[in-house]
Amino acid sequence: MYDVIGIGVGPYNLGLAALLEQTGELDAVFFEKTPSFVWHPGMLVEKMDLQVPFLADLATFADPKSPYTFMNYLYENDRMFPFFFHQHFKVPRQEYNHYLQWVANQLSNLRFGHTVIDVIDHKDDDIPHYQVVAEETATGEKKYVKAKHVVMGTGNEPVVLDGMDGLPNEDIIHSSRYLFEKDHLLKAKHVTVVGSGQSALEVFLDLLEEQERQDMKVTLFTRTGGLFQLDQAKFAQEMFTPEYVDYFHGLSLDQRKEALDTLKPLRKGIDPETLTRLYTKLYHRTTAGEASRVLIQPMTEVKDIEAVDDGYQLNCRQWQEEHDFTYHSDKVVLATGYKPHIPDWFSTRFKDKVKWEEDGMYQVSRDYQLEFHDDRNHHFFTLTNLVHSHGAGATNLGLSVHRNVHIINTIAGKTLYKNQQDTTFQQFSMKHYGNE
Known part of the structure; x- marks a missing residue:
């Protein structure tokens, strides 16, 4: 009987596994279907950085002395001086992936090559618990493991346009x-x-920088009104703090939806350095008279794509002018985002047991437990599908450590890791003033 079983090993559950192993007080095991750890392998574009500083690693916000911090990774890999002279606060994506792999290779509580195919709720047993069924990819062998608590970190899956499957x-x-x-x-x-x-x-930028043939054209269609940069102002960044998560979680669902709309520059914006590199590339490209090889068109929604004899026809709409048009292309890259991946076993076993705020939005407590219709002490935590309940910070790497500290302390029934307090200069809620 483990204290906790983790389902899925991405950066969030990897950080949880690292912190749990450091406590020495809680027994845990994590199952992941892939044969080894890899983070977004299809998007490890050279020269691209994370959008958060290096302090947003797996452990620093909970324990700066942890052996699993990014600074210790640099030290152990003889990269302290290069990083120091690099004078860059953000981590390249490829190095971040290597850091995560370095941590994963040191942990003893990870089981790669195991797909969780079922989770059974034993709430009426003498010791209420969950039974997790994991299938080993290499052998097909099913393993049945018990835990008092589970943490679902099944991540996201790509969003594609309707009708693209064929x-x-x-x-x-x-x-x-x-x-x-x-x-x-x-x-x-x-x-x-x-x-x-x-x-x-x-x-788009990587294709432009690799675009060597004179007969190659690259197009970018964006549904937004323009290429807007990420809001990195210091007060805006306070929306990624425990205080704001407390405030956001206490709002009604309608208020939370409205707040998410106002926070779009923090959630959907583009890194200023990426935009600067793109503009510089386009400036030099037009000097050589090659502007016709590049098209950037905002306010354009691609409704669907059809195969034609010589490529593909994109059926588009410039929504501000309300103008429909077709566009031809040989290849299409859909950078259309992701949606939460909810396993089939969850819908089968738990859909009717948990409370829902709205279709697709389950009810989640402040400390990341699913809210059940019955009272229980064996908890089901989730790291997946939290934006509606915990705000823009639900996908923020720095706040993921704060989230893991909440989960660990709840499981332990005491404070094993301190969570940061009084982290903002802004005051979000008026509730502490009472009714005066």
């Missing part, structure tokens, strides 16, 4: 597979990128 994967690809298909894309005469976030700009 089109060839090598021609119409999601940005999550970009690097796997990059060589094929660069052989095409015309590649269109669809999307308005960071991933779309990274793919």
